[in-house]
Amino acid sequence: MKLGKFVGLALMALTLGLASQSLAAEPIKIGVYLPLTGQNAFGGQLELEGVQLALKDMPEVLGRPIELVVVDNKSDKVEAANAVKRLVERDKVVALIGTYGSSLAMAGAEVAEKAKVPGVGTSCTSPLVTQGKKYYFRACFIDPYQGAAAATYAYENLGLRKAAVLMDMTNDYAVGLSSFFTRSFKKLGGEVVANLKYSSGDQDFTAQLTDLIAKKPEIVFMPAYFAEGAIIMKQARELGATFVLMGGDAMDNPDTVKIAGKAAEGFMQTAFPYDMTMKDMNDQAKAFTEAWKKNFPNKDPNVNATLGYTCYDMIIDALKRAGKADREAVTKALAETKGLATPVGIMTLNANHDAEIPVGILKYENGKRIYLGEIIPE
Template identity: 85%
Template sequence: VEAANAVKRLTEHDKVLAIIGTYGSSLAMAGGEVAERAKVPVIGTSCTNPLVTQGKKYYFRACFIDPYQGAAAATYVYKTLGFKKAAVLTDVVSDYAVGLSNFFKKSYKKLGGEIVADLKYSSGDQDFTAQMTELISKQPDLVFMPAYFAEGAIIMKQARELGATFALMGGDAMDNPDTVKIAGQAAEGFMQTAFPYDMTMKDMNDQAKAFTEAWKKNFPDKDPNVNATLGYTCYNVLIDALNRAGKADREAVTQALADTKGLPTPVGILTINATHDAEIPVGILKYVDGKRVYLGEIVPE
């Protein structure tokens, strides 16, 4: 309701030309309906559920979507890591987690991998002993768990306390400094898909360098995270569309956003495809010695 009201205020009261945000898929879906009726273009930062832009003329996003991310995770696990047996642990209350797990399973099987267990939990759960015990008995090489960081960190801790030796992997929602704070040592070796920006990345493009330097100048005490980078990317995509539209007109900007192709951004070369989703590489992160290490990018198969 709050998301819908916020968009209503921006479109009717403030009469904005365009909107940047939001980060969450459920918020984007609520606000998106209002923006669509008001015919105001919106570009979301990290709302990865496919439904966000489905059937929408005015909603866009600067991030990849869950099928793309799930397929990239499966490709990395099967091809790069060479793991032939995986299991999935899914938060059934979260559209995000359900979507990601489904796409991971589909892609992993298609590549030739075997799903040895498919277990569930609900947001807010604190005890994962039953799931961990069953997962340990199934002996997967890796467990894919696209959780939010709070539950994800607890899952890591309980897995290690019970002596689990399988690798753990999550999605972009684990990308939070609190993951390591809550999980501590248990985060060691954890991997996740992520948006393709990190302060530690080796081959930073010029746009990412410019963003990082500007951030450091303005916020010397805080490291930039990828959501900040995506916000900045949305701003750049919008400015580029406005320049190409040549006028501050909602319809012209909407058309220009739809026509965005090969734009250099801090998260790589960005193209808005026919479904209004961004096509960018998928980053892979790993936690090593209590630090997030950016391993590189993967393109899903």
């Protein structure tokens, strides 16, 4: 072999080797769009902390480091869509995590779908988030399932037959969940005596609560966000209401008890299947809880953080099975997620890309949240 040709081949091999090393060191970007300011900031912050904790536990995959690119969607639908557009076009992320809030996730998912970028929703429970989508998935159950679980628990476990609903008519989550609870409670044989409404940001619920007290329901289902829900609790008890109050997963917040105080006593809610008080934690939930306490010693773990952690875990698992940081390959792998052990249980995604996990039930007693167990709706 001539010396020139030998040198040429050697240089080519060196170039390819350096390129391979460069690729191996190049980070895999995962986009995160969550409400870090605005109405839903508390939930978004918790979910981000869960994602960041997962990054500490799983900092690399396929021999490459993971880089999180975080964008605040500001609790606004337009901002959510813009955040996803930036992440997929400018930052070239391989996959997305987000978001807290179904209406925000619906806006983001539309952009991700057009860009053909896989995304995993955290706590966005509306069926519309993944409906008809090839590229969007979620780590949480959906509202028809959650609403049916709430109705089943009220009817079968509590033995209640007369219900009412109090909902935020301006919120997609509240409207949908109220509808599914009502439908399921009636199907079981119960009666829904009132369906009253309010708007996001309202502070005075006296008129609605007075009307509810007059209708004498045994239980009032109110799928509110925690701040408004806590105010409703206080005003209901001040008016002498004796009915059971039950909410949905958006009430799952440490500040619920702080705001409601003694009025939170006896309040019940559906929740994702994780809580630090649960008796039968799986190994992943135990590991998450220990890691959380180590990193956040002054703050109790929350299920929103758990869902953020789980979304990251699902994407890492999909990357491993895909064998490459390719959007289409990761999408295919996510769609095939089955039997993945996570802090919220064994994760399997169904044909609609929704998580098949049980619904937890929480009750507030003596200023503390008690995890009662799981319910499978009828």
